[in-house]
Amino acid sequence: MNIQLIEGEFKTSDALDLVTQMIHIKIKYHENKISKSEIEEDIKARERKIKMLQKELFEIRESFSDPTKGVSIKANIIINLK
Numbered sequence: 001m002n003i004q005l006i007e008g009e010f011k012t013s014d015a016l017d018l019v020t021q022m023i024h025i026k027i028k029y030h031e032n033k034i035s036k037s038e039i040e041e042d043i044k045a046r047e048r049k050i051k052m053l054q055k056e057l058f059e060i061r062e063s064f065s066d067p068t069k070g071v072s073i074k075a076n077i078i079i080n081l082k
Helices: 012-036 040-063
Strands: 002-011 070-078
Touching: 002 012, 012 040, 012 070
Parallel strands: none
Antiparallel strands: 002 070
16 A cells, blocks of 8 residues: 655745644654653664654755755655465
8 A cells, every 4th residue: 555645846944844843743643652661672663763853854954054945855655464
């Protein structure tokens, strides 16, 4: 199954807003899992993922220095049932 989540051209300001919101959703997902977990290995792995997402968001913000330029974004979710 393939879900076309995002595909289009955006101003950098709009692209940054969209990507920021998506990353924050993913961070919140991991934070919720951490709060429900008692397994230390799982908690540490999720904390690493959160830090990686925060780092990537910082790098994206740095690279989007001109808010008037365009950005192309394509995001698919590919689901393989096992």
